[in-house]
Amino acid sequence: MRITEFRFRRVVLAASAVALLCAPATASAATAPEAARLTTDPAPAPGFGGAVASAGDIVVVGDKIAEKVFVYERPDGDWDGDEEPLATLFRPDLPAGSRFGQSVDISADGSLIVVGAPETEGVAGVQTKKGRVYAYKRPPGGWSGNQEPYTADSAPPAERVNYFSDDLLSNAIPAFYDNAMNGLEVVAAPDGSWLGLLENRTYFNGEPQAGGQPAMIALFPLETPHPYAPERRLYLKGPSGSITSLATNDDGTTIFAGVPGYWGNTGLVVAWNDPSGDWLQPGASLFFQPQEGELSVPIVIGTPAYAGASVEASGDWVLAGAPRATVGGAAQAGKAFVWKKPAGGWNKLGPLPTGPEPYDAIMPVATLTASDPVAMDRFGQSSGILDDAIGVAAPGATVGANAVQGKAYVFREPAGGWSGEIDDEVTQFAASDGAVEDRLGWYFPFGDLYESGQGVALTPDALVASAPEHGKPTYVFEFKPQLSVATSGSGTVSGGAIACPGTCEASEWLGDTVTLTATPDPGSTFTGWSGACEGSGPCEVTIDGDQAVTANFASLPPPVDVTLTVTVVGQGSVSGGGIDCPGICGVSKAAGSTVTLTATPAAGSTFTGWSGACAGTGPCELTMDSDEEVSASFAPRPGDGGGGGQQPPGVGPPSLPPGPITQPKKPLKCKKGFVKKKVKGKPRCVKRKQKKKRGGRPAAGRYSSILKPSFSDTW
16 A cells, blocks of 8 residues: 555644652552463573563564564463463574564554564665564464565565565665664554554655664555555654654554653653554655654653653553653652543644743653652563553562562552552562563663663563563563353352353452352252352452362252142132142142142131141141141031031032022821812812711711811912
């Protein structure tokens, strides 16, 4: 791609005339050792870790003495023990002394690694230390083995090279490339689409500059057809000193540079903006853009704070170390400053100062110092910011009896964001095998002309710090150790960032307490914790290192069926729990289940009470721990007459027809001397007839005539 010329406004982040001193704190946080060490085989030699960078769980370590770059990745489990590199980046055709690996960077997406070799020779005899930068693209299978540098296929075949280097004026005035040192620092676009390199200033305000300072940044698209001609050049303006560190924001639309030597080593950070969101749009290939923003520090102009020795950006925040700042009278104890992106963006540039008066530029919102500042600790020499964490190295700090061993500090973003004076780090880190003059987080060997601030990098849960002075490993210090949860049996665990099964591992801040709760699945019961917790209540884990917890669940025994039998005595019914008696008078129930029975009397009856497994006249509530029998008794309501005897178990009374109840007719009985006889179709009592005696009176007992009944016809 090519770029179009834009007209930008200047922006500067500069120094103020206000002196700000922080009183040293007396408390000191606990010092923790490393969780892992990044090493090589054979063991590292002095120079290993001179520059480090990270993206996610990938860490890149440069070694400008061995002239190799190593790529590491956090294992699936966790950082632990000695870790060997997954890949090695090298340039076999470079002559010795090119300082390949002096600077490294990796794109935020992990797809591109950029490596500087600033002392590579140019034209023999006239281009000493011209410098080169190499790019490496992540293979489809990930970083592994020995990686060759990338070659832009878009370049003409005769011009294809596997490196990038600014050739400004080199054909016309080759001598201006003496000590150009392309690649003193490098920066990679977050998406891997472009790279930037720092070089000595060779061209300024239209005039070539012999010698010069590291004060120009050249930007190349990765697919450039001209690896010698950057698409854009960014330069410092005014008496600004040398750039020692580069960074870009999360979307790659702003580039930041630390200028610690500015105005008598007071220091500042400068910013360049690209409002189009694409630094490398098609257009003029030679475009010079002075800085547009300056981030100043609240230090008296001319006071040696060396602000900008290290610069990093994350989200709307920019962090810069000031390792030579005085803290409470302790010279070079060091500070770090945090700026927040203004509503109008990084685009404020005041007039250049001419003396110790206030400088109109973007001021920091927070100042960080160690809780135990000591003169010459140089807190801020290297630093990093990522998400809610800031890491700062103090390479001059004494640890135990080891002078200048160096240690690192980690700060946690307050709930309201970074603001005010902050001196309460979460923890301090020091190498377990540290020695005198290891200078953790800094490498400036004797004879070097250029001081780098690339000794610290942050991953999402760890601070990476190197100690190249004596060939030590690069150390990984975890400020968010791993909390691992496992389940045995059927159930779930939740709490903090844990929701297991599912999310069974989480990184938690050192010193936090996480409360875990176990919930059994149906048919299971929670039997207790093992590992970092015990008992069966909530598990409270204090994160003082990696922690592992297991929640144990056991299956409940299979349910046992028991029988419920109901008997109804009298006229009424019983219902509940599957019973509807008469009708359904027996059911099977799961052991331990509960049943409530209700008795309902029939018309003309009343419920007199339960017997068997229940008593009284209220609802019958049963817990079915075993087979149970219940009887419900009903009796006729007093004054209603009738009444029935006992019904067979489980059988209700026969239903009666509606309407009034009538008495049955009584049978006809006749008095002595009368007999039954139908008269006009109805039974009547008639007098028995007497037989006549021959020749005389009728015989006794014979009826002589028919008499009408002497009783009423009413039955």
